[in-house]
Amino acid sequence: MPMQRGSLVGACVFAVLAIAGAFLGSYPTYLLNLAMINVIAALGLNLLTGNAGQISLCHSSFMAIGAYCTALLTARLGMPFWIAIPAGASAAAGLGALLGLPAIRLKGIYLALATLGFLQIVQILVEEFAGVTGGVRGMSVPKPAFYAGLRVAQYPLYLVVVACCAFAVWTAGNILSSRVGRELNAVRLSPHAAQALGVSVARVKLVAFSLSAAYAGLAGGLLANVVGFIDPTEFGVSASLRQITFIVVGGMGSVAGSVIGATVLSGLPEVLRPVKEYSDIIYTAILLGFLLFLPHGLVTVGERLRMGVIGTRQGSE
Amino acid sequence: MTGTLAFQLAIAGVSVGSIYALVALAIVIPFKASGVLNFGQGEVVTAGAYLALVLTTLALPYPLVVVVVFVLGALGGVLIERVLIRPIVSAPEFTIVIATFAIGLLIKGAISLRFGDSPVSIDGPFGMVPIEFANLRVNPTSAWILVCTAAVTLAIIAFFKYTRMGKAMRAVSINAEAAQLMGIRVSSVYRWAWGISTAIGAFAGLLVAPVIGINPEIGSLILRGLVAAVIGGFTSVTGAVIGGLAVGLIETYSGVLIGSAVKNLVPFLLLLLLLVFRPYGLFGAAEIKRV
Numbered sequence: 001m002p003m004q005r006g007s008l009v010g011a012c013v014f015a016v017l018a019i020a021g022a023f024l025g026s027y028p029t030y031l032l033n034l035a036m037i038n039v040i041a042a043l044g045l046n047l048l049t050g051n052a053g054q055i056s057l058c059h060s061s062f063m064a065i066g067a068y069c070t071a072l073l074t075a076r077l078g079m080p081f082w083i084a085i086p087a088g089a090s091a092a093a094g095l096g097a098l099l100g101l102p103a104i105r106l107k108g109i110y111l112a113l114a115t116l117g118f119l120q121i122v123q124i125l126v127e128e129f130a131g132v133t134g135g136v137r138g139m140s141v142p143k144p145a146f147y148a149g150l151r152v153a154q155y156p157l158y159l160v161v162v163a164c165c166a167f168a169v170w171t172a173g174n175i176l177s178s179r180v181g182r183e184l185n186a187v188r189l190s191p192h193a194a195q196a197l198g199v200s201v202a203r204v205k206l207v208a209f210s211l212s213a214a215y216a217g218l219a220g221g222l223l224a225n226v227v228g229f230i231d232p233t234e235f236g237v238s239a240s241l242r243q244i245t246f247i248v249v250g251g252m253g254s255v256a257g258s259v260i261g262a263t264v265l266s267g268l269p270e271v272l273r274p275v276k277e278y279s280d281i282i283y284t285a286i287l288l289g290f291l292l293f294l295p296h297g298l299v300t301v302g303e304r305l306r307m308g309v310i311g312t313r314q315g316s317e
Numbered sequence: 318m319t320g321t322l323a324f325q326l327a328i329a330g331v332s333v334g335s336i337y338a339l340v341a342l343a344i345v346i347p348f349k350a351s352g353v354l355n356f357g358q359g360e361v362v363t364a365g366a367y368l369a370l371v372l373t374t375l376a377l378p379y380p381l382v383v384v385v386v387f388v389l390g391a392l393g394g395v396l397i398e399r400v401l402i403r404p405i406v407s408a409p410e411f412t413i414v415i416a417t418f419a420i421g422l423l424i425k426g427a428i429s430l431r432f433g434d435s436p437v438s439i440d441g442p443f444g445m446v447p448i449e450f451a452n453l454r455v456n457p458t459s460a461w462i463l464v465c466t467a468a469v470t471l472a473i474i475a476f477f478k479y480t481r482m483g484k485a486m487r488a489v490s491i492n493a494e495a496a497q498l499m500g501i502r503v504s505s506v507y508r509w510a511w512g513i514s515t516a517i518g519a520f521a522g523l524l525v526a527p528v529i530g531i532n533p534e535i536g537s538l539i540l541r542g543l544v545a546a547v548i549g550g551f552t553s554v555t556g557a558v559i560g561g562l563a564v565g566l567i568e569t570y571s572g573v574l575i576g577s578a579v580k581n582l583v584p585f586l587l588l589l590l591l592l593v594f595r596p597y598g599l600f601g602a603a604e605i606k607r608v
Contacts, residue, residue: 055411109414112414116543121586124578280429284419284426285423288419288420288423292404
């Protein structure tokens with residue numbers, strides 16, 4: 001029942017977003033685009049970290065792979081965006097599986113170190129092959145086009161982002177309510193028990209890495225098209241930590257958590273504009289505060305309040 | 318490559334490597350004691366460098382600067398341990414990894430807020446005129462860094478071998494519960510481990526400041542320090558130091574022989590390979606399960 005209500009709410013939200021976009025100015029549209037791209041990235045990371053329980057510090061690298069792949073396919077081969085973006089996501093998924101091969105043997109801090117190493121390798125490759133990627137100066141991405149000559153205006157591009165985000169939310173929800181989702185959770189809760197019940201832990205972890213990379217790659221490809229410019233600093237370790245903040249603040253292992261966390265924190269820079277120089281510190285303090293005091297995120301706040309009310313009633317009796 | 322050049326490169330490699338060795342030591346000590354890997358250690362180094370800058374502008378004599386950096390570094394670590402680490406020490410590993418990262422970012426944010434992002438240079442204690450002998454040139458600051466690293470390493474080895482607290486720390490790293498039952502105060506072991514680690518980190522910042530200049534990005538040194546710690550196996554003091562020197566040498570030689578792209582890539586390729594094939598490093602003991 002709650003699942004069905006959830007999809008109904010989701011469908012309504014995306015329909016409203018799609019219609020509202022027609023009446024918004026360019027800056028609000030841009031912000032909504034970025035927020036939805038963050039939601040897509042957070043959904044992917046949450047499957048890997050929240051559900052399968054694997055630490056990843058290189059989610060932003062898969063975003064970089066998607067972004068650069070999409071940008072290069074468009075700029076060098078003149079591909080239309082609707083081929084280049086899925087191609088970028090597939091490339092990220094492939095490399096995610098490749099990283100997964102060594103990563104499935106590691107856990108905890110060793111996995112954190114391996115993913116940190118992978119992030120550095122991607123950063124260095126992007127910076128050193130300046131002839132292809134533009135290096136530290138970045139590269140500009142051609143305006144998205146349906147085919148050579150027919151450019152996509154701002155609103156249709158926004159609709160593409162809305163559709164991708166809706167698709168990402170829908171698939172993530174379905175994955176979690178399917179066998180794959182239960183396997184992901186089983187691997188987090190007890191790899192030994194999962195293995196004993198016939199779940200191949202190695203395969204599940206590999207699937208998780210690849211899936212999460214695909215989401216990140218999709219987000220990266222969209223980002224390249226929406227912003228029109230990419231450079232390696234966008235995809236560093238601080239970007240990875242920002243995405244981790246999304247899921248920690250929203251709620252680990254929950255689709256609603258990814259959506260809420262990414263949306264709230266995407267709006268935060270706008271709220272913090274008057275105290276811009278403090279925004280990094282505030283952002284980090286929020287992450288630390290949630291880790292220390294509310295490790296299950298915003299999605300559990302409502303539940304906790306209800307429990308709290310019941311608890312005090314019982315206490316007073 | 319001539320013999321002189323090879324030797325000159327070895328000197329350069331060892332002098333960068335000894336900084337990596339100090340950072341690796343600072344990472345290994347609290348990990349050994351409490352199983353917490355401090356991903357914010359790089360920012361402790363940055364803080365040490367800025368502390369050195371502030372103290373030098375106050376015109377304090379160098380030995381006093383060293384002492385103050387050590388003491389404040391240690392106090393900072395004790396404070397972080399008490400306020401932020403102790404509440405989460407038994408939390409899932411994910412929480413600890415991200416929390417230590419976040420602590421580092423807070424320090425970095427505070428520093429760039431106070432001092433800005435532009436780099437500042439600071440003079441070494443012995444000037445920058447290279448000492449020459451037998452066709453070799455040695456920067457006095459590099460020589461000083463090497464001497465200090467050797468001294469810190471020996472002090473730490475002696476600490477673990479001979480002092481009560483050092484032995485207690487080893488006992489806790491083997492089995493915290495058993496150590497506690499033997500009357501060791503585990504919480505004070507953790508406090509000491511953090512204090513020593515951040516003191517070494519801040520000292521590394523003081524040492525490295527004249528060589529690479531002071532800016533909020535110094536903390537990225539931690540990446541090389543982590544590679545060094547992995548080579549050393551995460552639980553061995555000598556391993557960490559040898560790992561640091563190895564990373565420095567490998568970087569320097571591959572930079573000259575192959576090129577700068579490879580120079581930057583090599584430590585991380587090495588990291589991935591080691592994690593896959595020898596996750597407990599070249600010097601580490603077999604896996605310590607923490608349940």
